[in-house]
Amino acid sequence: MEFRGATADEGEGRGGQACERAVHTAPRTPKGVIDKSRSTASLRGGCMFYRVARLIPGFAGVLLVMGSAIAAETGDVATGKLVYQRYCVSCHGEQGNGQGEAAEYMSIKPRDYRQGTYKWRSTPSGSLPLDSDLEHTLLNGLHGTYMPTWKVLDERSRRDVIAYIKTFSPRFASEKPQDPITIPPDPGYSDESVKRGGAVYQKYNCSQCHGAGGQGDGPSAHELKDDWGNAIVPYDLTKGHVKCGDKSTDIYRVFMAGLSGTPMPTFADSLSAADAWDLVHFIQSLSPGYAKNFPGTAANGPAGGHP
Amino acid sequence: MTGKGPLQVILRLAVFAVVMFAFVSPASAIPAFARKYSLRCTACHESWPVLNDFGRSFRDNGYQLRLGRDDTVTAEPGYWPVAVHVVPTYQYTKVTNQATDQGVKSIGSGAVADAGMDLLMAGVLTKNISFLVVPTGFASDGNVHLESYWAYFTRVVKDSDWLNIRIGQHEIDLPASGHRPLSLSDSYLLYSYHPGVPGGSNLSAYDMGENQRGLEFLGHNATDLTRYSIDVFSAHDSLGSQNALSSPSFYGHFQKYFRFKDGPISEAEVGVWGVQANYPTQFLTSGGAPIPGSGSHLQSSTRYGVEANVWIGPAVAPLHLDLVYGHGVDKKGLLLTADGVTAADRNGTWNGGFFEAIWVPPVDMLHWSVFGRFDVVRNQNQPLLSAPSNYNNQDQWTLGLIYTVAYSIRDEVAFHAEVSSNKAKGIGFAGLDQRTDSLMLGVDFAY
Amino acid sequence: MNNQSSAAQCARHQSFWVSAGSAGIGIASLLLAVPASAAYEVVAVTNGGTIDGVVTLSGTPPAGSVIKVTKNQDFCGATIPDPTYTVGAGGALGNVVVYLKDITKGKAPPTEPLALVNEHCMFSPRVQGATVGQQVKISSNDPVLHNTHPQSAETNATIYNIALPFKGFSVTKPLPPNPELIKVKCDAHEWMHAWIMELDHPYYATTGADGHFTIKDVPPGSYTLVAWHEAAGEKSEPVVVAAGQTAKSKITLAAK
Numbered sequence A: 001m002e003f004r005g006a007t008a009d010e011g012e013g014r015g016g017q018a019c020e021r022a023v024h025t026a027p028r029t030p031k032g033v034i035d036k037s038r039s040t041a042s043l044r045g046g047c048m049f050y051r052v053a054r055l056i057p058g059f060a061g062v063l064l065v066m067g068s069a070i071a072a073e074t075g076d077v078a079t080g081k082l083v084y085q086r087y088c089v090s091c092h093g094e095q096g097n098g099q100g101e102a103a104e105y106m107s108i109k110p111r112d113y114r115q116g117t118y119k120w121r122s123t124p125s126g127s128l129p130l131d132s133d134l135e136h137t138l139l140n141g142l143h144g145t146y147m148p149t150w151k152v153l154d155e156r157s158r159r160d161v162i163a164y165i166k167t168f169s170p171r172f173a174s175e176k177p178q179d180p181i182t183i184p185p186d187p188g189y190s191d192e193s194v195k196r197g198g199a200v201y202q203k204y205n206c207s208q209c210h211g212a213g214g215q216g217d218g219p220s221a222h223e224l225k226d227d228w229g230n231a232i233v234p235y236d237l238t239k240g241h242v243k244c245g246d247k248s249t250d251i252y253r254v255f256m257a258g259l260s261g262t263p264m265p266t267f268a269d270s271l272s273a274a275d276a277w278d279l280v281h282f283i284q285s286l287s288p289g290y291a292k293n294f295p296g297t298a299a300n301g302p303a304g305g306h307p
Numbered sequence B: 001m002t003g004k005g006p007l008q009v010i011l012r013l014a015v016f017a018v019v020m021f022a023f024v025s026p027a028s029a030i031p032a033f034a035r036k037y038s039l040r041c042t043a044c045h046e047s048w049p050v051l052n053d054f055g056r057s058f059r060d061n062g063y064q065l066r067l068g069r070d071d072t073v074t075a076e077p078g079y080w081p082v083a084v085h086v087v088p089t090y091q092y093t094k095v096t097n098q099a100t101d102q103g104v105k106s107i108g109s110g111a112v113a114d115a116g117m118d119l120l121m122a123g124v125l126t127k128n129i130s131f132l133v134v135p136t137g138f139a140s141d142g143n144v145h146l147e148s149y150w151a152y153f154t155r156v157v158k159d160s161d162w163l164n165i166r167i168g169q170h171e172i173d174l175p176a177s178g179h180r181p182l183s184l185s186d187s188y189l190l191y192s193y194h195p196g197v198p199g200g201s202n203l204s205a206y207d208m209g210e211n212q213r214g215l216e217f218l219g220h221n222a223t224d225l226t227r228y229s230i231d232v233f234s235a236h237d238s239l240g241s242q243n244a245l246s247s248p249s250f251y252g253h254f255q256k257y258f259r260f261k262d263g264p265i266s267e268a269e270v271g272v273w274g275v276q277a278n279y280p281t282q283f284l285t286s287g288g289a290p291i292p293g294s295g296s297h298l299q300s301s302t303r304y305g306v307e308a309n310v311w312i313g314p315a316v317a318p319l320h321l322d323l324v325y326g327h328g329v330d331k332k333g334l335l336l337t338a339d340g341v342t343a344a345d346r347n348g349t350w351n352g353g354f355f356e357a358i359w360v361p362p363v364d365m366l367h368w369s370v371f372g373r374f375d376v377v378r379n380q381n382q383p384l385l386s387a388p389s390n391y392n393n394q395d396q397w398t399l400g401l402i403y404t405v406a407y408s409i410r411d412e413v414a415f416h417a418e419v420s421s422n423k424a425k426g427i428g429f430a431g432l433d434q435r436t437d438s439l440m441l442g443v444d445f446a447y
Numbered sequence C: 001m002n003n004q005s006s007a008a009q010c011a012r013h014q015s016f017w018v019s020a021g022s023a024g025i026g027i028a029s030l031l032l033a034v035p036a037s038a039a040y041e042v043v044a045v046t047n048g049g050t051i052d053g054v055v056t057l058s059g060t061p062p063a064g065s066v067i068k069v070t071k072n073q074d075f076c077g078a079t080i081p082d083p084t085y086t087v088g089a090g091g092a093l094g095n096v097v098v099y100l101k102d103i104t105k106g107k108a109p110p111t112e113p114l115a116l117v118n119e120h121c122m123f124s125p126r127v128q129g130a131t132v133g134q135q136v137k138i139s140s141n142d143p144v145l146h147n148t149h150p151q152s153a154e155t156n157a158t159i160y161n162i163a164l165p166f167k168g169f170s171v172t173k174p175l176p177p178n179p180e181l182i183k184v185k186c187d188a189h190e191w192m193h194a195w196i197m198e199l200d201h202p203y204y205a206t207t208g209a210d211g212h213f214t215i216k217d218v219p220p221g222s223y224t225l226v227a228w229h230e231a232a233g234e235k236s237e238p239v240v241v242a243a244g245q246t247a248k249s250k251i252t253l254a255a256k
Helices: A008-023 A041-055 A057-070 A077-087 A131-140 A155-166 A191-203 A248-257 A273-286 B007-015 B031-037 B053-060 C003-014 C020-032
Strands: B045-047 B082-086 B089-100 B103-112 B117-126 B129-137 B144-153 B164-170 B212-220 B226-234 B248-259 B265-282 B296-312 B319-330 B348-359 B368-381 B394-407 B412-424 B434-446 C049-058 C066-068 C079-081 C097-101 C114-119 C122-124 C127-131 C135-140 C146-152 C162-164 C170-174 C181-185 C193-199 C204-206 C212-218 C221-229 C233-241 C246-254
Touching (some): A131 A155, A248 A273, B212 B248, C049 C097, C097 C127, C097 C193, C114 C146, C127 C204, C162 C170
Parallel strands (some): C049 C246, C127 C193
Antiparallel strands (some): B082 B117, B117 B129, B144 B164, B164 B212, B226 B248, B348 B368, B412 B434, C114 C122, C135 C170
């Protein structure tokens, strides 16, 4: 919770922090603390403009309303900041460090945007995500976490907030996302494919973390940590409803792109597309009532994918 | 504005349709949800308590975000679906041309108003069944009543959002919520106005802004761009009736939203709405008081109109303009002359509406809101042929400024400053115009 | 972020009408952006010198330290000797990366890929130097699932995370384009660690078990020599390299 307008000092602090972010020169922002040392005297001088602007919010506001509403193709960072402050800041924090006021109560922590590390990507392991990947998460939410779907937001707000979120990591300014991985068409769910997928599951030692029965209880399941040092458990594949999406292509993508920031690696270098699809179907078969949930697959023959 | 209890009170309220609040209308803005979902008030409220797209969708979906953690089994064990909302205010009101025993006077008075409290209890009972119960009042008069109590069944047919059903006492799906106004010192004239007979009374106490007991059918599409609400209810404070079957009333509302990917307008909406509220005009009585369930000879208060909303600038910090027009008809059987028995000469008809502007300045953290509203009522056919044609025509304006000190995932505190003025033709002493000005300074907090 | 990207960010800010404020931020970022260390320039080194030295450890490292194996014991065994301190005769310290600091021009970087082998549930080598963007051949000789997960040592940010699902699998991947210390882990076997000191020049060496290192083809001049060890930390020594000569160096790190 943040109390506003209490003292002039507070206002200065915020202005200064915003400026800090703008001049941050480290290749990757250090984990955890905000580097106050960067708030030099001349920097504060530069931010005086910022504070003056705050004194005439009406004027600045009119300009913003006109300016941002006309902006079209690329997201507008300034408006995106307001979108972020309206919807995102309580979990992801004003500094984008995933340490908003609600974060400490969450077992699955909100994303820290400063490293440019994202689980849900269409791009290879370690790559920055595409804008469309970030939008995918906004549209679908992350099931079972506190991240809801923002489908009801207008497209412009989504676009703007994506542009703003990217400013938290300097990587977006200096790197380009790699090309997305190719996902060939799902050859279709079938009992044979499930059987082959079971063999792939064994051959690729998925059980090392996810366990022989897919319940997330393999020998390596217990000491796992994410990039932020938070304990993380392998997904229980028998629960159904996968966090990163239920579609067969979502599961395929996880194998091939990995989940950056977590122990889940990419198998893109070792797993063939055919084996990967069999593995997808095997994992789907672990969910109770899978065939019921997706009647268009097994029941209706192997013809082709499902939603 | 509430009208209940003795008949006379209702009649008087009906004649003087403008009521300055003794305590404010409860707003159904619920910090318990902010707590449950770790979202700030701003996620659902364009400016508290006015809902934005996300808030409307959340409400229409039965307070569910549909992420597998909505119902009581999956929510945090510490979550308790209760919130409190209180609005202490200082209000100064000046009424001109007030009839007194000492002649016509202008009377000004100011005080910290006797505030009430809303206890907002709402949540999801189990998947797709949600509830809201709001005891309100708790004021120094000791009165507590249930402002709302309903159960809401969402996705009644498979996974479709086109049919959701609410049962209980609930808010009518108005063009602009009568329970979520930014202004704390006056209300939408369109919702509460009734044509009047000088010195007479009105058997209809229908107020669109009041919660009603009945059944609502509501539907919307996935991205909330089309909505409908159809409501069957028994109009509140309908004397001598006891349920929707004995004096059914109907409300309908259809809305279409439009979004624009480019240009200065981010979103727009148009809608139509209409209501026919039926009231009995004859009852059996006991000791002079109507016997519940004995009413007959229904007569209607009818209102219908159109609305348009436009959001200029970014959807997240818009200039929101809202224009609502309505036409009203009160059947003459409802309108009694000064003798309390004889009906008026003809149906009272009138036109009214309001234009409202809400601006959330696009400054850091969105703590400010500025709003203004202009309400107007113009009578078309005076119920009494002898009445001046402009009798009880009204003009009202409101200007307000809100500064939200904090809106966290736990609570909300905002300062309000507001001025408003109402001018009503011919209802003052000896047919003079009556003008009511008010200044309000207050704190609105909820947790 | 370098100069160029600061300017880009500045330009982006200025393109929005948030107010004069963002312009202020932009100007501030222009003025204050600290240039990253100048890019390394490859030149022909004809009469370079050599730095030849030894790194020793003072103090006593933890004795007889072993890693307790918690999974795949059937293959990995119950314990593995802890390789953190590889100390030889006379305190000779292995697995120390020794490199020159702030050298801006010199010999061409190596073109062959580094090797990083998963073997007997450990990484080999434990520690090595690299030049920016150098390729790494990652391979597994173990019949269990390993994953090779390099992270920025400073921020813990994932660089990538590659599965090595079975014995004999190998893949070659580039290191990131900016110099930094990289910590490599295997999430599946939490005791497995390796370190790659990624530099923007090729003047580095790793000490062997005898604590010995050699850096060749150094353009004559005065330099700062840095020795880095994963546990004993870092130490700098000045070194003067004369044309065609061998400069001797002896660096002592304290056990921690």
